[in-house]
Amino acid sequence: MTYAERCCEQIAALKEKKEVNILAIESSCDETAAAIVQSGRKILSNAVFSQIPLHAIYGGVVPEIASRAHVDAVDRMVDQALKEAGMTFDDIDALAVTYGPGLVGALLTGVSCAKALSYALDKPLIPVNHIEGHICANYLTHETLEPPFVCLVASGGHSHILMVEDYGVYKLLGCTQDDAAGEAFDKAARVLHLPYPGGPLLDKMAQSGNPQALKLPRPHTPGEYDFSFSGLKTAFINACHNLEQKGQTLPAEDLAASFQHAVVDQLLHKTMQAARDYQAPRLALAGGVSANSGLRAAFEKACKREGIQLFMPQLKLCGDNAAMIGSAAYYRLLRDEVAPLSLNAKPALRLV
Numbered sequence: 116m117t118y119a120e121r122c123c124e125q126i127a128a129l130k131e132k133k134e135v136n137i138l139a140i141e142s143s144c145d146e147t148a149a150a151i152v153q154s155g156r157k158i159l160s161n162a163v164f165s166q167i168p169l170h171a172i173y174g175g176v177v178p179e180i181a182s183r184a185h186v187d188a189v190d191r192m193v194d195q196a197l198k199e200a201g202m203t204f205d206d207i208d209a210l211a212v213t214y215g216p217g218l219v220g221a222l223l224t225g226v227s228c229a230k231a232l233s234y235a236l237d238k239p240l241i242p243v244n245h246i247e248g249h250i251c252a253n254y255l256t257h258e259t260l261e262p263p264f265v266c267l268v269a270s271g272g273h274s275h276i277l278m279v280e281d282y283g284v285y286k287l288l289g290c291t292q293d294d295a296a297g298e299a300f301d302k303a304a305r306v307l308h309l310p311y312p313g314g315p316l317l318d319k320m321a322q323s324g325n326p327q328a329l330k331l332p333r334p335h336t337p338g339e340y341d342f343s344f345s346g347l348k349t350a351f352i353n354a355c356h357n358l359e360q361k362g363q364t365l366p367a368e369d370l371a372a373s374f375q376h377a378v379v380d381q382l383l384h385k386t387m388q389a390a391r392d393y394q395a396p397r398l399a400l401a402g403g404v405s406a407n408s409g410l411r412a413a414f415e416k417a418c419k420r421e422g423i424q425l426f427m428p429q430l431k432l433c434g435d436n437a438a439m440i441g442s443a444a445y446y447r448l449l450r451d452e453v454a455p456l457s458l459n460a461k462p463a464l465r466l467v
């Protein structure tokens with residue numbers, strides 16, 4: 116029997132199984148994570164090692180340091196995930212791994228570890244797109260959420276509006292033309308002298324500021340649902356420098372609140388427009404930026420006003436983790452998607 120035939124047999128058996136336990140690994144950027152998820156919806160364990168302190172002194176992620184730190188931590192995270200779930204490898208039905216998008220050296224660590232486990236344990240390996248993982252964080256938070264729904268994915272590297280037509284079936288409605296929302300938050304935070312990653316700190320600071328203190332431009336984009344954050348970021352940085360030079364510095368809280376308001380405004384209006392145009396009864400947020408308090412509050416208000424049901428991942432599932440990869444993998448498994456042992460990292464992998 117060939118390897119592919121053996122995988123098909125295993126997948127067919129798993130599709131009949133009531134509870135499928137997937138051990139997932141995530142190492143696309145600066146979190147080394149392993150988790151065990153049951154049948155796409157139930158987290159049995161979720162171990163995350165954050166490398167942020169290793170990168171903060173450089174003001175951003177250093178790819179080589181990230182790769183080495185992943186190699187150092189990945190086995191430990193797998194052990195921790197098994198221990199937290201009270202399981203051994205015998206209880207695991209399949210492996211899953213993020214194979215893109217992300218930093219190539221970082222991705223390779225998780226991919227190599229997952230392939231080795233798949234081979235040694237003779238269990239199928241499911242390849243997962245990181246962006247899809249972020250979307251699936253909602254399935255772990257909301258038991259009843261099912262496609263179709265419109266989803267805003269806003270992270271450090273991506274800003275997309277997608278129509279989730281079915282499990283694993285996506286239609287791209289719009290995306291950023293330049294910077295991602297998280298990247299813009301981090302760059303604006305740097306001007307406010309906040310350490311990397313500045314997004315969450317800027318959010319905290321913005322809570323006591325006046326969002327109308329600084330007027331910022333609203334960018335024009337070619338597509339109705341596309342974003343642009345680069346001009347906004349530059350305008351903000353220039354405004355901060357100009358104020359500083361004139362000795363008229365506004366309180367940092369006001370600057371943070373004004374920037375956050377401008378980013379949230381753009382994300383909100385484009386996504387709500389898409390939800391309206393596509394007559395979506397449900398809307399979900401995903402990605403690191405979905406932890407932003409201003410964004411969550413703005414969507415709650417708008418969705419309530421327009422009668423759209425809103426879904427947001429619980430805060431600890433907004434950032435990078437392996438549980439979301441384990442959820443996505445289950446729905447990939449149901450669609451017979453398994454990886455060959457030649458699976459490679461794909462840094463520029465697209466979802467659609």
Ligand code: KG4
Binds near residue numbers: 300402404435
């Ligand atoms: O999804 P994620 O953890 O990693 C990527 O896949 O990129 O997103 C990380 C990004 C960072 O840019 C971080 O600053 C931003 O999400 N972020 C936030 C908040 N929490 C995380 N941005 C604004 N407000 C937050 N509360």
Ligand code: ZN
Binds near residue numbers: 245249270271403434
């Ligand atoms: Zn991410």
